[in-house]
Amino acid sequence: MSSQSTPNAPETLVAIRDLKVHFNLGHDRMVKAVDGVTLDILAGETLGLVGESGCGKSTLGRAVLRLTEPTSGQVLYRNQDLARLSGKQLREQRRHLQIIFQDPYASLNPRMTVGQIVGEPLETFRLARGREAEQRVQELLETVGLSKRFIKRYPHEFSGGQRQRIGIARALAVDPDFIVADEPISALDVSIQAQIMNLLEKLRREKNLTYLFISHDLRAIRHVSDRVAVMYLGRLVEIADAKTIYVEPLMPYTKALISAVPVPDPEVEATRQRIVLEGDVPSPINPPSGCPFHTRCPYAIDVCKEVVPQLVEIKPAHYAACIRISPAVPHIEDVPPGTAPGLD
Amino acid sequence: MSLLEVKNLRTYFNTDDGLVKAVDGISFQLERGETLGIVGESGSGKSVTNLSIIRLIPEPPGRIAGGEVLFNGEDILSLPAEAVRKIRGRRIAMIFQDPMTSLNPFMKISKQLMEMTELHLGHTKAQAYEHAIRMLETVGIPDARARANSYPHEFSGGMRQRVMIAMALSCEPELLIADEPTTALDVTIQAQILELIKTLKQKTGTSVILITHDLGVVAGMTDHVIVMYAGKIFEQARTKELFASPGNPYTKGLLRSVPDPTAEQGKLYQIPGLPPDVAHLKPGCPFADRCERAEEICRREFPPFVELTPDHHSLCHFANEVYVESVNAKRA
Numbered sequence: 050m051s052s053q054s055t056p057n058a059p060e061t062l063v064a065i066r067d068l069k070v071h072f073n074l075g076h077d078r079m080v081k082a083v084d085g086v087t088l089d090i091l092a093g094e095t096l097g098l099v100g101e102s103g104c105g106k107s108t109l110g111r112a113v114l115r116l117t118e119p120t121s122g123q124v125l126y127r128n129q130d131l132a133r134l135s136g137k138q139l140r141e142q143r144r145h146l147q148i149i150f151q152d153p154y155a156s157l158n159p160r161m162t163v164g165q166i167v168g169e170p171l172e173t174f175r176l177a178r179g180r181e182a183e184q185r186v187q188e189l190l191e192t193v194g195l196s197k198r199f200i201k202r203y204p205h206e207f208s209g210g211q212r213q214r215i216g217i218a219r220a221l222a223v224d225p226d227f228i229v230a231d232e233p234i235s236a237l238d239v240s241i242q243a244q245i246m247n248l249l250e251k252l253r254r255e256k257n258l259t260y261l262f263i264s265h266d267l268r269a270i271r272h273v274s275d276r277v278a279v280m281y282l283g284r285l286v287e288i289a290d291a292k293t294i295y296v297e298p299l300m301p302y303t304k305a306l307i308s309a310v311p312v313p314d315p316e317v318e319a320t321r322q323r324i325v326l327e328g329d330v331p332s333p334i335n336p337p338s339g340c341p342f343h344t345r346c347p348y349a350i351d352v353c354k355e356v357v358p359q360l361v362e363i364k365p366a367h368y369a370a371c372i373r374i375s376p377a378v379p380h381i382e383d384v385p386p387g388t389a390p391g392l393d
Numbered sequence: 394m395s396l397l398e399v400k401n402l403r404t405y406f407n408t409d410d411g412l413v414k415a416v417d418g419i420s421f422q423l424e425r426g427e428t429l430g431i432v433g434e435s436g437s438g439k440s441v442t443n444l445s446i447i448r449l450i451p452e453p454p455g456r457i458a459g460g461e462v463l464f465n466g467e468d469i470l471s472l473p474a475e476a477v478r479k480i481r482g483r484r485i486a487m488i489f490q491d492p493m494t495s496l497n498p499f500m501k502i503s504k505q506l507m508e509m510t511e512l513h514l515g516h517t518k519a520q521a522y523e524h525a526i527r528m529l530e531t532v533g534i535p536d537a538r539a540r541a542n543s544y545p546h547e548f549s550g551g552m553r554q555r556v557m558i559a560m561a562l563s564c565e566p567e568l569l570i571a572d573e574p575t576t577a578l579d580v581t582i583q584a585q586i587l588e589l590i591k592t593l594k595q596k597t598g599t600s601v602i603l604i605t606h607d608l609g610v611v612a613g614m615t616d617h618v619i620v621m622y623a624g625k626i627f628e629q630a631r632t633k634e635l636f637a638s639p640g641n642p643y644t645k646g647l648l649r650s651v652p653d654p655t656a657e658q659g660k661l662y663q664i665p666g667l668p669p670d671v672a673h674l675k676p677g678c679p680f681a682d683r684c685e686r687a688e689e690i691c692r693r694e695f696p697p698f699v700e701l702t703p704d705h706h707s708l709c710h711f712a713n714e715v716y717v718e719s720v721n722a723k724r725a
Binding site: 238240243244246271273291308312315317319325328330 | 435535551579580582584587588609610647651652653654657658662668
């Protein structure tokens with residue numbers, strides 16, 4: 050749901066500046082998992098980050114929280130570079146940034162009770178103790194739709210959806226204002242996915258949260274996000290508001306991605322023209338030169354192999370990285386063959 | 394005669410938690426050349442149904458407790474094991490969700506494909522090899538002749554699934570069972586694989602059973618759908634009919650809980666609660682606790698399987714009312 054109708058420009062909560070995360074595999078081999086991402090996440094919005102496996106979306110999410118150390122670049126939280134803070138200051142700031150993981154089975158300590166799991170951050174950040182902490186844990190469980198009777202139970206006694214709720218309660222324990230939700234619904238059944246999406250949306254409104262919502266599921270992303278950023282082989286290739294990116298994708302990869310999503314309507318499916326891409330996502334170890342998408346792009350021309358496209362504001366608040374389009378000719382179908390208006 | 398007719402199939406498992414009736418008295422049929430979708434959430438019994446059809450239920454703890462699986466009129470459940478082995482792979486082929494665990498990691502791709510036709514079609518090595526190459530080309534493996542000598546780990550997930558499809562189709566089976574074939578794949582690769590299954594189906598006339606949790610995949614790929622819940626068929630209908638006028642509250646809830654990318658954002662419909670523990674089902678309808686229109690009778694009596702039209706059935710005390718509502722809503 051859009052909350053961006055306020056007349057004043059919304060404040061940037063988290064600013065990502067030319068962030069790079071490179072993993073050295075030895076033997077001169079390097080994975081550029083995140084390769085120069087710049088992105089503003091606005092206070093109160095849900096920014097959806099979508100891409101296929103290996104595109105670097107989870108690494109980006111982790112690097113924003115410094116759970117993975119970036120190779121270079123900056124992450125500013127309320128204009129403060131977290132990397133420059135130390136000790137007490139860092140601890141104090143860090144609690145405002147939390148994460149929810151994909152696999153609710155692997156991310157909870159099986160030897161801790163629900164009460165301990167949710168209460169641990171309260172202790173770590175010295176926010177509450179004893180009776181007060183217990184009270185707080187009970188409130189948190191209720192907030193995420195779990196009975197406070199569960200407090201002494203262990204994770205294995207719960208279903209996937211309930212475990213995800215426990216993970217959410219734990220993230221909320223420290224009153225964060227920014228949460229990275231890394232594929233929070235991917236491991237869940239359809240009926241449970243809807244419950245978790247609604248819960249996250251409710252919490253966002255009630256607690257003024259800001260989300261970076263990472264998913265490969267475009268239908269979910271379209272539903273929960275205000276804006277969507279599309280990632281391919283370590284780079285952002287398109288950013289626009291959620292509706293626009295679905296109705297009017299500009300970058301050829303986004304077009305293919307959107308058209309590949311099955312729509313739960315047989316009549317629509319029967320008449321749909323799908324762009325089926327050739328081949329696989331190239332290995333991030335040896336990414337293609339120039340535009341990383343040129344090996345699969347139906348519109349690629351020779352110059353695409355050489356020039357790395359930058360994100361350009363093609364339409365108001367709609368950015369795309371493709372040299373074959375420009376603000377004057379935003380739709381690639383209208384571009385004369387063999388030309389690259391983005392280079393002019 | 395239908396290609397496949399499943400009658401009152403029951404598959405039970407003995408667990409520490411008691412007897413689990415994973416599939417509990419389901420019946421359906423599949424005509425030649427058609428695709429049947431089986432939808433359900435985890436634990437609904439959709440995979441067990443298909444493992445039962447090809448007699449791959451691990452016994453113990455499982456056992457097929459009753460029913461018939463008529464394949465071209467012949468009951469697979471009462472055939473000797475040797476006869477079933479001849480059908481499996483030859484006339485009924487399967488592909489599974491994770492191609493890595495279904496391929497032998499120590500064996501060259503070509504060898505694995507060759508085994509199929511050497512065993513089932515009596516091919517010589519040379520014939521089998523040429524056939525393997527042709528199949529790899531058919532499923533779109535680039536440079537098939539060179540890549541046939543690779544090992545599975547040298548292929549990407551999408552390519553491995555193509556190899557699985559090549560293997561499954563190498564003996565021109567009459568029935569292909571695909572259990573979540575694209576769930577582990579990225580969406581652009583999923584589109585490739587689904588497109589491939591469609592094209593090959595048209596070419597060979599193979600019937601397909603497609604098991605999936607993704608209603609979008611069902612909408613695009615199938616002629617008929619079965620919706621399973623707690624080991625039962627809750628609804629079955631032609632695909633168009635099921636999406637247009639569902640006659641069961643569970644199906645309706647499922648359809649409404651998938652975000653529609655073409656609609657405006659807003660609160661998503663959610664089915665409350667959790668799927669039931671199949672080992673401890675209460676009397677009455679297994680969905681009653683989560684159902685918004687459940688009444689007292691639903692908690693007391695097991696619902697009837699109501700015929701809404703000759704090829705549309707729903708397991709619900711209020712099937713007719715739900716169906717009429719759907720039809721009217723569609724008209725409005």
